[in-house]
Amino acid sequence: MTDIAKYVTDNRERYEAELAEFLRIPSVSTDGSRADDVVAAAEWLAAKIREAGLEDAEVIATDGHPIVVASHITDPSAPTVLVYGHYDVQPEDPVDLWTSPPFEPDIRDGRMYARGSVDDKGQVYMHVKALEARLANGLGMPVNVKLVFEGEEEVGSKNLEAFLKSHSDRLSADAVLISDTGMFSRDVPSITIGLRGLAYVEVICTGPKGDLHSGSYGGAVVNPANALCKIVAGLKDEDGRVTIPGFYDKVLDVSAIEKEGLAKLPFDEPGFISETGVTELDGEVGFDTLERLWYRPTLDVNGLLSGFTGEGAKTVLPSHAMAKVSMRLVPNQDPSEIAELARAHIQNLAPRGVTVEVHEHHGGTPWVSDPASSIFEAGAAALEKAFGSQPVFIREGGSIPIVPMFESLFGPVMLLGFGLPGSNLHAPDEWIDLEMYNKGIATLVDLYDEIASRGV
Amino acid sequence: MTDIAKYVTDNRERYEAELAEFLRIPSVSTDGSRADDVVAAAEWLAAKIREAGLEDAEVIATDGHPIVVASHITDPSAPTVLVYGHYDVQPEDPVDLWTSPPFEPDIRDGRMYARGSVDDKGQVYMHVKALEARLANGLGMPVNVKLVFEGEEEVGSKNLEAFLKSHSDRLSADAVLISDTGMFSRDVPSITIGLRGLAYVEVICTGPKGDLHSGSYGGAVVNPANALCKIVAGLKDEDGRVTIPGFYDKVLDVSAIEKEGLAKLPFDEPGFISETGVTELDGEVGFDTLERLWYRPTLDVNGLLSGFTGEGAKTVLPSHAMAKVSMRLVPNQDPSEIAELARAHIQNLAPRGVTVEVHEHHGGTPWVSDPASSIFEAGAAALEKAFGSQPVFIREGGSIPIVPMFESLFGPVMLLGFGLPGSNLHAPDEWIDLEMYNKGIATLVDLYDEIASRGV
Numbered sequence: 001m002t003d004i005a006k007y008v009t010d011n012r013e014r015y016e017a018e019l020a021e022f023l024r025i026p027s028v029s030t031d032g033s034r035a036d037d038v039v040a041a042a043e044w045l046a047a048k049i050r051e052a053g054l055e056d057a058e059v060i061a062t063d064g065h066p067i068v069v070a071s072h073i074t075d076p077s078a079p080t081v082l083v084y085g086h087y088d089v090q091p092e093d094p095v096d097l098w099t100s101p102p103f104e105p106d107i108r109d110g111r112m113y114a115r116g117s118v119d120d121k122g123q124v125y126m127h128v129k130a131l132e133a134r135l136a137n138g139l140g141m142p143v144n145v146k147l148v149f150e151g152e153e154e155v156g157s158k159n160l161e162a163f164l165k166s167h168s169d170r171l172s173a174d175a176v177l178i179s180d181t182g183m184f185s186r187d188v189p190s191i192t193i194g195l196r197g198l199a200y201v202e203v204i205c206t207g208p209k210g211d212l213h214s215g216s217y218g219g220a221v222v223n224p225a226n227a228l229c230k231i232v233a234g235l236k237d238e239d240g241r242v243t244i245p246g247f248y249d250k251v252l253d254v255s256a257i258e259k260e261g262l263a264k265l266p267f268d269e270p271g272f273i274s275e276t277g278v279t280e281l282d283g284e285v286g287f288d289t290l291e292r293l294w295y296r297p298t299l300d301v302n303g304l305l306s307g308f309t310g311e312g313a314k315t316v317l318p319s320h321a322m323a324k325v326s327m328r329l330v331p332n333q334d335p336s337e338i339a340e341l342a343r344a345h346i347q348n349l350a351p352r353g354v355t356v357e358v359h360e361h362h363g364g365t366p367w368v369s370d371p372a373s374s375i376f377e378a379g380a381a382a383l384e385k386a387f388g389s390q391p392v393f394i395r396e397g398g399s400i401p402i403v404p405m406f407e408s409l410f411g412p413v414m415l416l417g418f419g420l421p422g423s424n425l426h427a428p429d430e431w432i433d434l435e436m437y438n439k440g441i442a443t444l445v446d447l448y449d450e451i452a453s454r455g456v
Numbered sequence: 457m458t459d460i461a462k463y464v465t466d467n468r469e470r471y472e473a474e475l476a477e478f479l480r481i482p483s484v485s486t487d488g489s490r491a492d493d494v495v496a497a498a499e500w501l502a503a504k505i506r507e508a509g510l511e512d513a514e515v516i517a518t519d520g521h522p523i524v525v526a527s528h529i530t531d532p533s534a535p536t537v538l539v540y541g542h543y544d545v546q547p548e549d550p551v552d553l554w555t556s557p558p559f560e561p562d563i564r565d566g567r568m569y570a571r572g573s574v575d576d577k578g579q580v581y582m583h584v585k586a587l588e589a590r591l592a593n594g595l596g597m598p599v600n601v602k603l604v605f606e607g608e609e610e611v612g613s614k615n616l617e618a619f620l621k622s623h624s625d626r627l628s629a630d631a632v633l634i635s636d637t638g639m640f641s642r643d644v645p646s647i648t649i650g651l652r653g654l655a656y657v658e659v660i661c662t663g664p665k666g667d668l669h670s671g672s673y674g675g676a677v678v679n680p681a682n683a684l685c686k687i688v689a690g691l692k693d694e695d696g697r698v699t700i701p702g703f704y705d706k707v708l709d710v711s712a713i714e715k716e717g718l719a720k721l722p723f724d725e726p727g728f729i730s731e732t733g734v735t736e737l738d739g740e741v742g743f744d745t746l747e748r749l750w751y752r753p754t755l756d757v758n759g760l761l762s763g764f765t766g767e768g769a770k771t772v773l774p775s776h777a778m779a780k781v782s783m784r785l786v787p788n789q790d791p792s793e794i795a796e797l798a799r800a801h802i803q804n805l806a807p808r809g810v811t812v813e814v815h816e817h818h819g820g821t822p823w824v825s826d827p828a829s830s831i832f833e834a835g836a837a838a839l840e841k842a843f844g845s846q847p848v849f850i851r852e853g854g855s856i857p858i859v860p861m862f863e864s865l866f867g868p869v870m871l872l873g874f875g876l877p878g879s880n881l882h883a884p885d886e887w888i889d890l891e892m893y894n895k896g897i898a899t900l901v902d903l904y905d906e907i908a909s910r911g912v
Contacts, residue, residue, distance in 0.1 A: 196671060200769045209733025213882070215652060215854025218784050219754035220728075220745045222738045226692065226757050229779075232682065233689035272676075277665025282678045282809040289676045298675035301682050302772050303763040308780060313656045313817035315782055315854075316758050323685075324764060326771055328674050353738040361769035398671025398771075426669070 004137050008129075008442050015129050015441065016112065016434060018048065020105040022087075022121050023114040029065055029088035029155045038065045038151050041087045045124070045149060046070070052132035054147065060167075062159040065151030069170065072131065073144045079456040080144040081448070082173035082410060084402070085124035085180060086153030089116035090426045097428035111431040118419040122432040123179035123440070124149055126418065130444030139445075142452030146173055153180075156362075157402050164409055174456040175375050176406045177447075179440070181417030184265060184394050186433070189383035189443075191376055192415035194294060194395030195403055197329035197366030199338040200302075202359045203231065203346055205321045211307070212317040221317060222353030225306040228321035231356070234349040235299055235325070235342075239285040242299045242327070244345040250332045254287075254295045262290050265392060275422055294395035299327045324361075328397060335363030364401040369412065378450035379416050386443040412456070416443070460593050464898050467589070471897065472568065472890060474504065475581050476561040478543075479570040485521055485544035485611045494521045494607045497543045501580070501605060502526070508588035510603065516623075518615040521607030525626065528587070529600045535912040536600040537904070538629035538866060540858070541580035541636060542609030545572035546882045553884035566890050573888040574875040579635035580605055582874065582893060586900030595901075598908030602629055609636075613858050620865055630912040631831050632862045633903075637873030639892070640721060640850050645839035645899075647832055648871035650750060650851030651859055653785035653822030655794040656758075658815045659687065659802055661777045667763070668773040677773060678809030681762040684777035687812070690805040691755055691781070691798075695741040698755045698783070700801040706788045710743075710751045718746050721848060731878055750851035755783045780817075784853060791819030820855040825868065834906035835872050842899040868912070872899070 027041035028034045042059045049057035049070045057070035065088060073080075092102035092115045100106035105114040116122070127147070134141060148171060150160050164171055181192045207224035208217070237243050254262075267290055273281060283292040292298070302325065307318030327338055343358040350356040369376070371393045383391040400415075407413045418440035424430045483497035484490045498515045505513035505526045513526035521544060529536075548558035548571045556562035561570035572578070583603070590597060604627060606616050620627055640646045663680035664673070693699050710718075723746055729737060739748040748754070758781065763774030783794055799814040806812040825832070827849045839847040856871075863869045874896035880886045 198671070198771070200771070202769075207734055210883075212732060213854055214756045214758060214782060215654070215784055216852070217732065217749070218756045218782075218853060219748040219752055220737050220739050221732050221734055223756045225760050225779075226688065226755075228760070229685040229688035229757065232685035236682065276668060276673060276677050278663055278677055278809055279811060280809050281676050282807070283676045292675040293673070296675055299682075300670045300674040300679045300771075300773055301685065301762065301777075302670060302770060302774070303765045304681050304684070304760045304777060305765040306757065306761075307759040309759045309761040309778070313658075313780065313782070314758060315654070315656075315756075317756055318758070321757075321760060322765070323681075324769065326670055326674075326769070328671055351738070353734055353736050355735060396672070397674060398669055427666070 004133060004139060004445055005442060007137055008133055008438065008445060012438050015438070019112065019122055019125050019437070022125055023105045023116055024103055026103045027088050027116070027151065028091050029152050030091055035065070038088055042066045042068050042151055045087050049128055049147065052128050053135035054131065062163055064159045067151065067163055068149040069147065069167070071144070071146040071170070072141050074141045075144070078143050079175070079451065080146060080173040081175050081177050081451060082146045082148060082171060083127050083177045084406065085127065085149045085178065086120045086151065087124055087149050088151040088154050089121065090119070090154050094428060099429055107434070110434050112434055113429055113431045115430055117430050117432040118423045119425045119430065120153065120180045122437055123418060126179060126437060126440040126444055129441045133441065133445050134448065142448055145448070146171055160402060161405055173410045176410050176413040178403070178413060178415050179417050180400070181396060181415045182419035182421060182423070183417065183436070184392055185268070186420055187389055188266065189387040189389065189391040190394045190417070191379050191383070191391060192396050192417060193371050193376070193393045194368040195366065195400050196297070196397050197333065197335055198326060198364040198399045199329060199335045199342065200324070200326040200361035200363055201339055201342050202361060203228065203323045203325060204357045204359070205231065205350070205354050206319065207354045208317065208319050211319050214315040214317040217317050222351060223317055224354045225318050225321040227351050227354045228306065228323055230351060231346055231349040232301060232323055232325065235345070240283050242297065244341050246341045247297070247338065250334070251297060252331050254291055258295065261393065265290065293397040295330060297327060297329050297333060299325065302326050328399070329366045331366045331368045333366060335365060339363060364399040365404045367404045367407070373412055374454040375412050375414050375451065375456055378447060378454050379414050381450045382443045382447040385446055386439045460589060460595060460901055461898060463593055464589055464894065464901060468894050471585050471894070475568065475578055475893070478577050478581055479561045479572055480559055482559045483544050483572070483607065484547050485608050486547055491521070494544055498522045498524050498607055501543050504584055505603065508584050509591035510587065518619055520615045523607065523619055524605040525603065525623070527600070527602040527626070528597050530597045531600070534599050535631070535907065536602060536629040537631050537633050537907060538602045538604060538627060539583050539633045540862065541583065541605045541634065542576045542607065543580055543605050544607040544610050545577065546575070546610050550884065555885055563890070567887040568890055569885055569887045571886055573886050574879045575881045575886065576609065576636045578888040578893055579874060579896070582635060582896040582900055585897045589897065589901050590904065598904055601904070602627055616858060617861055629866045632866050632869040634859070634869060634871050635873050635896070636856070637852060637871045638875035638877060638879065639873065640848055641724070642876055642889070643845055644722065645843040645845065645847040646850045646873070647835050647847060648852050648873060649827050649832070649849045650824040651822065651856050652753070652853050653789065653791055654782060654820040654855045655785060655791045655798065656780070656782040656817035656819055657795055657798050658817060659684065659779045659781060660813045660815070661687065661806070661810050662775065663810045664773065664775050667775050670771040670773040673773050678807060679773055680810045681774050681777040683807050683810045684762065684779055686807060687802055687805045688757060688779055688781065691801070696739050698753065700797050702797045703753070703794065706790070707753060708787050710747055714751065717849065721746065749853040751786060753784055753786050753789060755781065758782050784855070785822045787822050787824045789822060791821060795819060820857040821860045823860045823863070829868055830910040831868050831870050831907065831912055834903060834910050835870050837906045838899045838903040841902055842895045
């Protein structure tokens with residue numbers, strides 16, 4: 001064991017105690033009454049970064065919650081890595097479903113349970129502790145590092161892009177490192193190289209000008225809730241394919257090499273089924289589960305509302321009916337183009353006697369990166385050393401809109417995350433595995449040497 | 457003009473003033489805090505009935521709101537007519553949409569606006585005033601009359617059937633007269649001889665055990681909201697026909713004589729469209745609007761709920777989705793049988809990967825009466841004299857569950873109503889046309905002679 005590895009192991013309890021301190025601050029960004037807690041979390045984090053040896057760490061105000069910025073410049077001509085993360089957290093609701101209070105970290109079976117433990121305070125703090133370990137042990141930094149930790153990720157990163165642009169001198173970098181994703185499984189360290197994009201529309205179907213009595217009018221006045229169901233049902237066919245004309249035109253096929261990679265992954269389908277609680281899986285015909293989640297676009301209803309939804313029976317013919325419909329996109333689909341195709345198809349599906357409005361919500365571009373670049377090689381090497389097993393390149397079915405944004409502003413983005421499946425992100429009983437937390441710190445300690453030896 | 461007709465005309469202002477007094481009592485039966493007002497309305501009504509000459513009028517307690525009972529027995533061997541109505545009213549919400557306060561009757565353009573004006577206090581009070589006019593003018597009663605006015609019609613008449621049975625000696629009758637319906641139009645006095653029935657099911661479609669992130673799971677986990685839309689869309693075909701196997705098996709064809717009657721009715725389709733505010737009407741292919749409303753069964757979604765329904769976008773794959781679906785039935789469909797057929801068909805339509813529950817809510821039997829009976833002839837004759845135009849026999853698309861119940865307990869039921877289309881029943885700005893109110897009293901004054909001359 002190297003000196004630094006020993007240091008990381010020896011300090012394990014302190015790392016956990018400090019993380020617990022961080023997690024006790026309820027920095028819920030969407031809750032206006034907790035704005036002071038969000039600031040307190042930023043100040044706490046900046047102080048810890050200064051203690052770690054990045055003495056310029058500061059909390060900078062924005063129009064929303066503040067952003068923590070720090071840097072350690074070894075040599076202005078050396079490559080610079082920008083580390084992004086967020087110190088804000090999701091609301092803890094429904095609070096009564098937590099086993100232990102969401103802001104009183106509790107360790108059970110090697111996991112620390114608390115809101116923000118894995119998303120993303122725990123992963124942010126791994127970076128701080130990795131830097132501390134290097135600097136405290138006299139390893140120094142073979143590349144420059146800059147940190148940018150925001151407090152608005154859970155509310156849409158509203159002020160981030162403008163901030164990055166207005167602080168471009170201070171934040172210029174050659175590559176971006178983000179730890180806000182997960183591992184394929186406990187034994188399979190992972191780098192995420194693809195994210196799906198998003199197009200999101202809201203469909204409002206209107207019939208009569210007010211709710212009518214379904215007895216007096218039913219049968220002659222077209223029911224907008226029935227019409228809406230007809231429209232939504234018409235968006236997918238029996239094979240689970242989206243019927244919007246042109247929807248698949250720009251979708252890239254799953255390549256032979258990607259299929260080969262997928263086949264090697266030890267995907268635990270029974271575990272996935274039992275985690276979700278469904279009776280069986282189903283989706284687009286001709287693709288398996290990981291292809292459906294990572295490589296294929298899809299269409300999901302996210303919300304439905306019409307008429308009487310209380311207990312019991314009310315015989316109303318509703319005036320209108322609403323569906324929120326989102327589509328996950330893959331390279332090279334374009335969110336605006338897909339939303340437009342969806343709008344046209346929805347209007348075509350609308351039956352006589354109702355009017356249909358289609359509103360577009362904010363979307364996101366799908367993202368995929370080339371694993372054959374030096375930064376990914378560096379990440380893979382560091383993961384392999386810390387975990388003792390070969391890492392895999394995976395994708396994620398969700399969208400992280402800031403990733404394409406960072407890539408366009410700075411260059412390659414590496415998503416090196418340490419969450420485990422089933423960590424209850426955005427749900428009660430969120431947890432981080434403390435062994436992953438410690439191995440993550442070890443990975444990040446080593447990573448800078450791996451990057452320095454390969455370049456960016 | 458006969459003496460009695462002159463009396464009714466001369467007393468018009470007093471009749472209106474008394475009705476306004478009745479309408480000022482906010483007898484909202486569903487509102488527990490107004491239970492005293494409901495009792496006050498019953499006591500007020502009983503007092504007015506005694507003043508009219510039915511001295512035995514009394515308010516009898518039930519497990520819910522009380523029932524007002526009275527009688528005028530001329531000759532125990534003569535036919536007896538039982539008049540049913542209700543003195544309770546719907547809630548006034550949303551109160552801010554009323555032009556004048558709901559419990560401060562206001563006369564505008566020949567209409568009295570107030571909650572309960574037409575449903576059903578105004579129509580109940582026509583009966584009281586008709587009896588008063590006959591007795592005050594020495595006409596006497598050529599048949600026996602009994603009154604039963606309940607205070608729970610708007611909350612499902614929970615105690616009525618048991619009350620009628622437990623007071624069967626006092627309430628025995630040969631025919632039942634109910635004024636709680638409407639006229640085809642202002643110039644077309646009407647007797648309603650058919651009502652649709654009701655079968656009502658609630659469909660709950662369940663996928664994952666909790667809400668999931670639609671990015672991380674969408675495409676591989678079946679979405680219960682999409683599944684629900686597919687099920688609901690599968691309940692009707694392109695021709696607007698219900699697809700439930702066996703649904704139409706017992707439906708009676710519209711007879712030639714009924715089609716002839718319908719063709720004669722001056723149905724104002726543009727007026728109906730503009731009243732509802734739809735762009736156009738549509739329904740089951742092969743039938744016109746009145747056939748669709750009165751003679752054909754139908755299926756309407758009354759409510760939809762799933763996932764995220766707030767403002768903006770949330771990418772949730774919902775755990776479950778709910779639809780309330782009601783079917784209006786016509787003779788000779790049976791509500792329980794239809795609900796069972798619907799349940800089986802819904803289960804058949806359910807896609808893989810979701811489970812579907814179908815719960816049955818309370819239904820109602822369709823009802824139709826034979827217009828060629830003496831009581832309808834009597835009603836038609838009285839209407840023609842009072843209105844000066846030939847009455848029509850119409851149906852109503854809604855259900856009145858107590859009608860089949862009265863028929864089974866007593867004998868023929870005549871629905872002789874004086875509401876006009878667009879009276880805003882159960883809505884803000886409910887009104888009664890005061891000319892119809894006066895003509896209705898005149899009709900009911902004459903009706904007893906017409907019944908006596910024809911028998912029951």
